[in-house]
Amino acid sequence: MFVQPWMLYALPIISLPILIHLINQRRFQNVQWAAMRFLLMANRMSRGYARIRQWLILLARTLAIFGLIIAVSRPLSSGWLSVAGGSKVDTTLILLDRSSSMSEQGPAGGKTKLETGRNQLIQSLNMLKSAHYVLIDSATNEAVELESPDQLNSIPQTSAVGASADVPAMMQTAYDYVNANKPGRTEVWLCSDVRKHDWDADGGRWQVMRDAFLEFQLPIRFHLLAYGNVADENRAIRVTSARRVETTSGVDLLLSLEIEQKTPVAGRVTIPVELELDGGRSTIDVELAGTTAELKDHAIPLNADQVRGWGRVSIPADENLADNSFYFVYDKPVARKTIIVAEDRDGVRPLALAAGISPDPTYACNVEVISADQLVSVEWDKVSLVLWQDQLPEGSELEIVDSYIARGGQVVFFPPLNPNQNSYSGVHWKAWVSLDEETPVGTWIGDQDLLANAQSGASLPVGELRVMRYCELEGEHLSLASLRNGSPLICRALTDRRNVYFCSTTATVGESSLARDGVVLYVMIHRALSNGSKVLGTTRQLIAERQPESEDVVNWRAVSETDSLSTEYDVHPGVYSSEERLFAVNRSLAEDAPVTVGEEQLANLFEGLEFDRVDDVAGNSTSLIQEVWRVFLALMMAALVAEALLCLPRKRQPEADSLSKGWGDSGNVGKQSGSSDSNGQTRRASATREVSA
Amino acid sequence: MALAQSRTRTFIDPQVVARLAAVPLFSRRAMLGNVSGIHTSPHRGASVEFAEYRRYVPGDDLRRLDWRAYGRSDRFYVKEFEADTNLRLCLVLDTSGSMNFGSGPITKLEYARKLIGTLAYIAIQQGDAVGLHCIADKVVRDIPPRRTPSHLRGLFDVLEHTQPTGETELVTTLHELAETIRQRALIVIVSDFFVDPQELKQAFEHMRFRKHDVTAFHLLDQQEIDFKFQRPMRFLDMEGGPSIFAEPNDIIDRYQRAMHGYLDEMKAITLESAVDYQRIQIDQDYEQVLFQFLASRTRGKRT
Numbered sequence: 004m005f006v007q008p009w010m011l012y013a014l015p016i017i018s019l020p021i022l023i024h025l026i027n028q029r030r031f032q033n034v035q036w037a038a039m040r041f042l043l044m045a046n047r048m049s050r051g052y053a054r055i056r057q058w059l060i061l062l063a064r065t066l067a068i069f070g071l072i073i074a075v076s077r078p079l080s081s082g083w084l085s086v087a088g089g090s091k092v093d094t095t096l097i098l099l100d101r102s103s104s105m106s107e108q109g110p111a112g113g114k115t116k117l118e119t120g121r122n123q124l125i126q127s128l129n130m131l132k133s134a135h136y137v138l139i140d141s142a143t144n145e146a147v148e149l150e151s152p153d154q155l156n157s158i159p160q161t162s163a164v165g166a167s168a169d170v171p172a173m174m175q176t177a178y179d180y181v182n183a184n185k186p187g188r189t190e191v192w193l194c195s196d197v198r199k200h201d202w203d204a205d206g207g208r209w210q211v212m213r214d215a216f217l218e219f220q221l222p223i224r225f226h227l228l229a230y231g232n233v234a235d236e237n238r239a240i241r242v243t244s245a246r247r248v249e250t251t252s253g254v255d256l257l258l259s260l261e262i263e264q265k266t267p268v269a270g271r272v273t274i275p276v277e278l279e280l281d282g283g284r285s286t287i288d289v290e291l292a293g294t295t296a297e298l299k300d301h302a303i304p305l306n307a308d309q310v311r312g313w314g315r316v317s318i319p320a321d322e323n324l325a326d327n328s329f330y331f332v333y334d335k336p337v338a339r340k341t342i343i344v345a346e347d348r349d350g351v352r353p354l355a356l357a358a359g360i361s362p363d364p365t366y367a368c369n370v371e372v373i374s375a376d377q378l379v380s381v382e383w384d385k386v387s388l389v390l391w392q393d394q395l396p397e398g399s400e401l402e403i404v405d406s407y408i409a410r411g412g413q414v415v416f417f418p419p420l421n422p423n424q425n426s427y428s429g430v431h432w433k434a435w436v437s438l439d440e441e442t443p444v445g446t447w448i449g450d451q452d453l454l455a456n457a458q459s460g461a462s463l464p465v466g467e468l469r470v471m472r473y474c475e476l477e478g479e480h481l482s483l484a485s486l487r488n489g490s491p492l493i494c495r496a497l498t499d500r501r502n503v504y505f506c507s508t509t510a511t512v513g514e515s516s517l518a519r520d521g522v523v524l525y526v527m528i529h530r531a532l533s534n535g536s537k538v539l540g541t542t543r544q545l546i547a548e549r550q551p552e553s554e555d556v557v558n559w560r561a562v563s564e565t566d567s568l569s570t571e572y573d574v575h576p577g578v579y580s581s582e583e584r585l586f587a588v589n590r591s592l593a594e595d596a597p598v599t600v601g602e603e604q605l606a607n608l609f610e611g612l613e614f615d616r617v618d619d620v621a622g623n624s625t626s627l628i629q630e631v632w633r634v635f636l637a638l639m640m641a642a643l644v645a646e647a648l649l650c651l652p653r654k655r656q657p658e659a660d661s662l663s664k665g666w667g668d669s670g671n672v673g674k675q676s677g678s679s680d681s682n683g684q685t686r687r688a689s690a691t692r693e694v695s696a
Numbered sequence: 697m698a699l700a701q702s703r704t705r706t707f708i709d710p711q712v713v714a715r716l717a718a719v720p721l722f723s724r725r726a727m728l729g730n731v732s733g734i735h736t737s738p739h740r741g742a743s744v745e746f747a748e749y750r751r752y753v754p755g756d757d758l759r760r761l762d763w764r765a766y767g768r769s770d771r772f773y774v775k776e777f778e779a780d781t782n783l784r785l786c787l788v789l790d791t792s793g794s795m796n797f798g799s800g801p802i803t804k805l806e807y808a809r810k811l812i813g814t815l816a817y818i819a820i821q822q823g824d825a826v827g828l829h830c831i832a833d834k835v836v837r838d839i840p841p842r843r844t845p846s847h848l849r850g851l852f853d854v855l856e857h858t859q860p861t862g863e864t865e866l867v868t869t870l871h872e873l874a875e876t877i878r879q880r881a882l883i884v885i886v887s888d889f890f891v892d893p894q895e896l897k898q899a900f901e902h903m904r905f906r907k908h909d910v911t912a913f914h915l916l917d918q919q920e921i922d923f924k925f926q927r928p929m930r931f932l933d934m935e936g937g938p939s940i941f942a943e944p945n946d947i948i949d950r951y952q953r954a955m956h957g958y959l960d961e962m963k964a965i966t967l968e969s970a971v972d973y974q975r976i977q978i979d980q981d982y983e984q985v986l987f988q989f990l991a992s993r994t995r996g997k998r999t
Contacts, residue, residue, distance in 0.1 A: 032929050045950035
């Protein structure tokens with residue numbers, strides 16, 4: 004990755020020393036030489052080291068030029084090793100996960116994952132440069148053009164929210180943007196904490212998305228800045244229930260809450276939970292043992308005339324401030340009314356029985372069985388659930404049901420005796436199928452929706468249900484329970500509010516054991532009733548997410564303190580009011596589950612695409628991308644020094660200098676003369692001795 | 697007359713010869729000449745220089761009895777004197793291809809011509825016989841020693857026309873010369889001696905065994921010592937061997953180490969074999985070289 008990649012075109016220059024060497028080899032001179040004997044000796048001796056030295060010199064020179072070229076190309080160092088170096092980036096798409104879990108701080112405290120990610124993106128993108136910057140944030144999921152990366156720290160669309168992210172949807176938005184604008188080289192930078200809930204890695208949308216991106220002829224590269232580490236000692240508080248009950252002694256608010264921690268605590272820890280209720284504050288001590296602390300129906304006395312209100316519970320600050328508080332609203336419970344539309348009143352008796360028995364004495368459950376003709380006479384504003392066992396609605400019936408569905412009412416369709424071609428939400432009944440023997444339920448979804456496990460974790464006895472006769476379904480739907488032969492038993496139509504269900508058999512004896520094994524039917528109906536009643540009262544607990552336009556979010560007013568934009572109230576935790584109603588907006592339950600997508604699974608999501616990932620931690624102030632030209636300059640200098648050292652002439656032997664001193668000496672003549680003389684003198688001396696004798 | 701003739705020779709400078717003529721050429725050993733000269737003979741003779749006393753034996757010339765010695769010791773002694781004779785100077789010139797090398801204005805062969813020509817002239821002038829042996833892979837030219845001045849012309853002609861060709865078979869040829877040259881001669885070898893010093897030592901010892909007084913003029917060029925070149929070179933063997941391609945800067949250290957080792961060995965073997973060794977760089981003034989050579993021998997003679 005280089006700031007000035009065009010300088011890399013000069014890279015072939017690194018072969019210059021080799022070329023010069025080769026040319027030099029060819030540029031020899033011939034010389035007549037007498038002392039070949041020593042030349043041969045020297046040449047023989049020098050073969051090994053000299054050759055290595057020659058190659059080392061060549062290597063040093065090549066490295067020096069390489070270092071210089073790379074240095075002037077201004078290389079960038081980072082974990083994003085495969086970031087494009089060749090062509091200039093035309094558009095940079097920034098996909099920012101603003102979910103509640105991104106508010107988690109690093110081990111050293113300080114900046115959150117989101118803040119760190121923003122800063123890293125600003126630094127990196129400022130260095131890389133791009134013609135256009137587009138932000139797609141997880142809360143709005145809309146593409147917003149930025150003038151520069153610096154805006155990431157100044158615009159409100161980058162602050163943390165309570166809503167979960169829907170990364171596949173963000174990818175879809177990115178795809179739509181690229182598809183609509185057809186930019187040049189595009190870089191997609193994704194900053195997320197890779198929570199499983201946000202990524203929906205098991206969903207089918209990724210395959211579609213990947214194929215769509217692969218079909219693009221445009222060069223698109225994906226980079227993931229992942230903050231996958233999870234604070235083990237982070238605690239999250241959540242209100243599971245806030246009910247206003249009238250007792251003989253007065254009016255109480257029964258508050259149930261739970262505190263969760265990923266790793267179990269040693270022994271027992273008392274956590275002071277601060278309760279803010281209609282402006283007043285108090286503290287409740289909750290004892291945490293293991294990973295969960297639960298407070299069940301803690302009674303808080305209310306004034307008798309206090310019909311509805313709101314409150315907030317919070318725990319002391321820890322790694323993630325966003326999950327340390329939870330808002331709730333309460334109201335006088337409303338009666339839960341069920342309308343059963345039936346063509347055969349006797350056949351729906353089990354349904355009426357199940358819907359009419361209230362699981363809680365604080366509210367009543369009313370059931371009214373009518374025919375389709377009587378729909379107009381119903382007070383729809385008080386209906387929580389419709390159980391429809393007749394031909395699917397059409398005409399005026401359809402309008403009434405649509406209106407009811409649009410305001411959040413729940414409906415479960417059961418098959419009529421003789422289905423026609425009517426359809427609802429893209430689903431219609433086909434023909435009845437009689438089975439030779441009682442067929443049990445094969446699979447069902449136990450983690451959510453109508454057939455979810457009980458609060459204790461125990462699953463509903465859905466597997467005990469037996470079906471003898473069912474009506475086939477056609478159309479797009481999500482199957483919540485299927486028979487062993489694969490036919491859907493209970494399914495949900497794909498609507499925005501997720502409030503339209505189909506049950507492919509009836510509770511009539513001889514068709515299924517829904518009535519006989521009534522637990523499943525009872526739970527299913529009362530869960531639908533509960534969901535339906537939530538939209539009827541003047542208070543509602545909402546999950547932070549984009550609300551449908553019918554909720555009229557723009558007219559919400561903040562009741563609790565908040566610093567968010569009014570257009571984003573629905574994704575920011577808090578209490579809001581609209582006309583007579585109160586809304587408590589909180590993060591989803593999944594945000595408290597610190598489960599991340601596995602590295603391999605995540606890489607598979609981008610299989611076939613140009614993708615790389617770098618893991619960062621919250622609070623990291625070291626830039627992801629740094630200019631490292633100094634390193635290459637140092638390399639060049641080191642190579643030059645090495646080259647100079649290798650080229651240094653060897654230190655001359657002292658004898659080399661002394662050679663010339665010997666020139667012209669008389670050689671051995673003196674010694675020989677001396678010897679000769681001394682012999683002569685010896686001879687003379689002996690003669691003299693003889694004479695003397 | 698010879699000096700007049702020598703004016704036409706490029707390797708003889710009359711002025712140099714005239715200056716060097718004042719210094720006689722002595723041998724370090726007793727020489728066997730055939731006429732009287734200035735060199736010591738192994739035999740006793742009639743010179744004025746006392747040699748020794750010898751007991752009288754019947755038959756000795758009574759005129760040579762030392763009566764004073766008889767008076768002092770009552771014994772008969774004969775007084776003997778040194779005999780002076782001339783010498784045979786055998787000049788051995790290496791004419792192999794390597795002698796044609798010279799990085800300066802003069803080659804080793806040309807330098808050798810000057811040395812040999814001047815030495816020959818001086819020797820003839822003092823009555824010594826001078827011979828010339830040009831050797832390469834064999835004895836190329838062989839002029840036996842003569843002492844007549846007219847002999848110089850032929851010697852100079854050979855010297856002038858000799859060409860540096862062929863390989864060096866110096867050791868073999870020196871062995872051959874050691875046998876063919878009559879005993880007790882002064883042999884002056886002028887060569888670059890690019891042979892194995894140990895083999896050369898045997899040749900020198902052979903000559904010493906034959907009672908020759910051996911002098912070796914070792915001619916070297918400055919570039920052969922320094923080995924300084926700026927670029928890769930292809931070295932062509934002047935004696936016809938295979939050429940070698942080399943980067944001089946890479947091998948200069950080893951070359952010089954080999955050269956120094958060789959020179960040290962040369963000095964050692966000449967010392968061991970009693971050879972008068974003169975290492976000469978051919979950019980030196982040959983007059984100075986010869987003067988020092990002659991003077992050193994003169995000093996040896998006097999002491």
